[in-house]
Amino acid sequence: MTGKTLTLRLKVWRQDGPRAAGRFEEYDLPGISVDMSFLEMLDVLNERLNADGHEPVAFEHDCREGICGSCSLMINGMAHGPQKGTATCQLHMRHYRDGDEIVIEPWRSSAFPIIKDLVVDRAPFDAIIQAGGYISAPAGSAPDANSVPIPKEASDSAMDAAQCIGCGACVAACPNGAANLFTSAKLAHLNLLPQGQAERYSRTVAMVDTMEDHFGSCTNHGECEAACPKEISIDFIALMNRDYVKAQLFNRRLAGQRR
Amino acid sequence: MATATAPAKRKRELPWPITFYRSAVGKKWVMAISGVVGLGFVVVHMIGNLKLYLSREEINLYGEALREFPKHLLPRTVFLWITRVVLVLALAVHVHAAASLTRMNARARPRNQQYQSPRDYQVANYASRTMRWTGIIVLLFIGFHLLDLTWGGGGADFERGDAYNNLVRSFDRPLVAAVYVVANLALGVHLFHGVWSMFQSLGVNNPRINKARKRFAQSVAAIIVIGNISFPIAVQAGWVDEACVGTEHGEPCEPSGLKF
Numbered sequence: 001m002t003g004k005t006l007t008l009r010l011k012v013w014r015q016d017g018p019r020a021a022g023r024f025e026e027y028d029l030p031g032i033s034v035d036m037s038f039l040e041m042l043d044v045l046n047e048r049l050n051a052d053g054h055e056p057v058a059f060e061h062d063c064r065e066g067i068c069g070s071c072s073l074m075i076n077g078m079a080h081g082p083q084k085g086t087a088t089c090q091l092h093m094r095h096y097r098d099g100d101e102i103v104i105e106p107w108r109s110s111a112f113p114i115i116k117d118l119v120v121d122r123a124p125f126d127a128i129i130q131a132g133g134y135i136s137a138p139a140g141s142a143p144d145a146n147s148v149p150i151p152k153e154a155s156d157s158a159m160d161a162a163q164c165i166g167c168g169a170c171v172a173a174c175p176n177g178a179a180n181l182f183t184s185a186k187l188a189h190l191n192l193l194p195q196g197q198a199e200r201y202s203r204t205v206a207m208v209d210t211m212e213d214h215f216g217s218c219t220n221h222g223e224c225e226a227a228c229p230k231e232i233s234i235d236f237i238a239l240m241n242r243d244y245v246k247a248q249l250f251n252r253r254l255a256g257q258r259r
Numbered sequence: 260m261a262t263a264t265a266p267a268k269r270k271r272e273l274p275w276p277i278t279f280y281r282s283a284v285g286k287k288w289v290m291a292i293s294g295v296v297g298l299g300f301v302v303v304h305m306i307g308n309l310k311l312y313l314s315r316e317e318i319n320l321y322g323e324a325l326r327e328f329p330k331h332l333l334p335r336t337v338f339l340w341i342t343r344v345v346l347v348l349a350l351a352v353h354v355h356a357a358a359s360l361t362r363m364n365a366r367a368r369p370r371n372q373q374y375q376s377p378r379d380y381q382v383a384n385y386a387s388r389t390m391r392w393t394g395i396i397v398l399l400f401i402g403f404h405l406l407d408l409t410w411g412g413g414g415a416d417f418e419r420g421d422a423y424n425n426l427v428r429s430f431d432r433p434l435v436a437a438v439y440v441v442a443n444l445a446l447g448v449h450l451f452h453g454v455w456s457m458f459q460s461l462g463v464n465n466p467r468i469n470k471a472r473k474r475f476a477q478s479v480a481a482i483i484v485i486g487n488i489s490f491p492i493a494v495q496a497g498w499v500d501e502a503c504v505g506t507e508h509g510e511p512c513e514p515s516g517l518k519f
Contacts, residue, residue, distance in 0.1 A: 074374060077376050077378035077379050078379070103376035105375060108368070108372045108374055109368055110366060110368065110369055173381070174368075175364075175368065175380075175383065176367060176368060177367030177368035177372070208284055209282065212283050212284075212363075215367050216283075216363055216367030217283035217286070217287065217360045217363050217367075218284075218287065218459075219360075219364075220452070220455070220456040220459045221380070221382070221387045221388070222382045222387075223380060223382060225382070226381035227381065235469070238459045238463070238464030239462065239464065240284070240462075241287070241288065241460055241462040242462025242463075244282070244284045244285070245279075245288050245461075248278065248279040249275070249279065
């Protein structure tokens with residue numbers, strides 16, 4: 001522990017409920033250790049609010065090690081804050097200076113309505129996964145490891161896509177509120193593997209169509225890739241586009257994939 | 260008693276082009292394809308117009324050749340009209356898809372869902388954020404340009420078939436020259452993002468060509484802008500002058516063209 005502390009000025013979005021009008025509230029927060037994570041800093045804020053008899057700030061968090069995708073804060077206009085390739089929980093206060101003003105907002109998109117303060121409802125992501133984010137395999141006993149040969153490149157690529165933690169930063173950062181990066185990552189991690197081939201095209205159509213029921217469309221700004229805590233590439237969006245076009249334009253009846 | 264239930268009748272599927280175009284990914288694909296058509300036109304148009312720098316005869320004969328193409332295989336202007344119909348359809352579908360996707364995006368991020376704090380773009384550039392405005396400028400410009408140099412209603416003296424003099428007389432007006440320059444700069448900005456974006460929308464993505472995609476877009480935009488704005492600038496600078504004033508089209512004419 002370095003023992004160094006910061007005094008911060010926070011501007012936090014407070015909203016009592018889904019239908020309530022929100023507002024920014026300002027808090028002066030002294031005594032923040034530079035070793036704290038961003039969420040621990042918010043914990044300190046909430047403890048002080050509690051102690052003073054105020055309602056604490058609602059924000060989502062769970063694993064606090066960058067793998068669950070619960071934390072979701074727009075920090076000074078950047079999804080998950082200024083540090084590239086990290087979720088909010090992995091952002092540390094040593095990146096801030098004494099006296100900094102930090103503006104904290106929830107994700108904003110009509111697909112992600114605010115539940116309270118900084119918490120949004122990301123249920124449309126679940127709808128996309130339900131539409132095709134699985135393989136229909138006979139679920140017997142666990143198969144032997146390496147019984148299905150997978151080329152190294154394919155498994156690397158699939159694992160890159162599978163890193164998506166579904167946090168929604170891509171939607172939050174996209175000027176169009178599009179979820180193409182999320183959906184393309186979820187598609188790619190199944191579509192690139194042998195087990196995903198049987199349902200490749202029906203899955204692509206089902207997930208893309210569900211996505212478009214909720215979200216905006218991609219205009220290739222690249223903001224999602226810049227905001228993604230797992231640095232997932234927009235190359236996967238191109239792959240999704242290609243698979244979707246193939247699925248719609250070619251006869252899939254022979255492959256048993258005609259809807 | 261067991262009752263056999265008839266299998267639920269499947270909902271009648273729409274023809275695939277409609278199903279495909281109804282999706283946003285499909286619309287972007289259509290925008291990319293119609294964009295390629297438009298890009299092809301813009302490139303050929305720019306290269307053809309460079310004949311302005313050869314002579315009046317050269318560019319007017321080029322215009323005539325476009326009407327005659329492909330000579331004896333089709334009656335005169337048939338191919339030209341087929342091309343025009345394809346271009347108009349491509350433009351129409353490009354604009355329709357853009358308008359419809361813009362509405363979809365506005366619904367996904369409506370006014371009451373905008374960020375309240377100052378929000379800075381990380382990688383989105385000026386071109387990608389102004390596509391709809393540069394697109395509208397180019398669309399308005401296409402209307403003006405057709406009126407000016409195809410139909411002859413742009414205010415300058417117009418003689419059908421004399422592309423050279425029509426062009427010079429039009430560009431001699433400083434305001435019109437400025438309009439052409441501004442519109443072509445907008446076209447360049449539109450192409451800068453559009454040409455790169457087209458690869459993504461079509462799913463043309465390969466580590467071997469990904470770097471080249473951006474460079475290709477930049478080169479195309481630069482070449483088109485430099486070529487196209489050189490024409491009004493050359494006329495304004497007096498490098499290209501009106502030729503054979505008073506003589507009728509087809510009469511012998513002094514050689515004209517690039518003069519320094």
